[in-house]
Amino acid sequence: MDSSEVEPGTSTADSAAESSLVVEESFFSTLDIFLFSLIAGFAIYWFVFRKKKVEIPDYKTLQPQVQTIRETSFIEKMKKTGKNIVVFYGSQTGTAEEFANRLSKDAQRYGMRGMATDPEEYDMSELNRLTEIENTLAIFCMATYGEGDPTDNAQDFYDWMQETDLDLTGVKYAVSIKENKQDF
Numbered sequence: 001m002d003s004s005e006v007e008p009g010t011s012t013a014d015s016a017a018e019s020s021l022v023v024e025e026s027f028f029s030t031l032d033i034f035l036f037s038l039i040a041g042f043a044i045y046w047f048v049f050r051k052k053k054v055e056i057p058d059y060k061t062l063q064p065q066v067q068t069i070r071e072t073s074f075i076e077k078m079k080k081t082g083k084n085i086v087v088f089y090g091s092q093t094g095t096a097e098e099f100a101n102r103l104s105k106d107a108q109r110y111g112m113r114g115m116a117t118d119p120e121e122y123d124m125s126e127l128n129r130l131t132e133i134e135n136t137l138a139i140f141c142m143a144t145y146g147e148g149d150p151t152d153n154a155q156d157f158y159d160w161m162q163e164t165d166l167d168l169t170g171v172k173y174a175v176s177i178k179e180n181k182q183d184f
């Protein structure tokens with residue numbers, strides 16, 4: 001049959017509509033496009049936001065192996081810092097400590113250099129070594145509690161003083177006592 005001929009039972013209008021339907025039919029279905037977009041979206045998201053591998057530095061190897069050695073020798077500290085007056089304080093609530101700080105600063109008015117020192121932090125058995133420093137003086141500024149008992153930071157020093165036979169000949173010292181008039 002000739003293509004121009006019309007099949008019986010079909011009109012020319014029907015065959016025109018059919019041919020236009022064939023032309024408009026897409027190669028991809030809606031589902032294909034949806035799936036493709038989804039995959040593409042995921043791919044772009046992964047590409048942009050993918051986790052870049054962050055190198056975690058090993059801090060153990062990075063940090064310098066600094067071992068802090070606390071200075072327990074007040075004699076060495078005095079020598080290093082050029083001090084010749086050491087003001088030890090026994091203090092519970094800070095009054096004696098503050099007084100010791102003031103006293104050590106006042107030393108410069110007499111051409112000397114002082115430092116306030118917590119007896120708990122230093123090796124008090126070095127007291128006899130004070131003679132190694134020229135023109136030196138140790139001042140004890142001690143608060144007392146109860147029946148003249150030492151403060152917590154002076155307890156070990158107090159106990160040690162009770163039993164030591166350390167020869168303190170030549171060590172110049174002064175004891176600062178704050179007399180309290182009230183009864184405790």
Ligand SMILES: Cc1cc2nc3c(=O)[nH]c(=O)nc-3n(C[C@H](O)[C@H](O)[C@H](O)COP(=O)(O)O)c2cc1C
Binds near residue numbers: 091093143147178
């Ligand atoms: C509960 C208590 C008990 C005290 N006992 C005494 C004492 O027995 N003899 C004394 O001279 N002073 C005594 N004081 C006075 C303190 O020694 C005084 O306030 C001192 O300046 C406190 O020094 P700090 O702040 O360095 O600890 C006592 C004070 C308190 C609060």
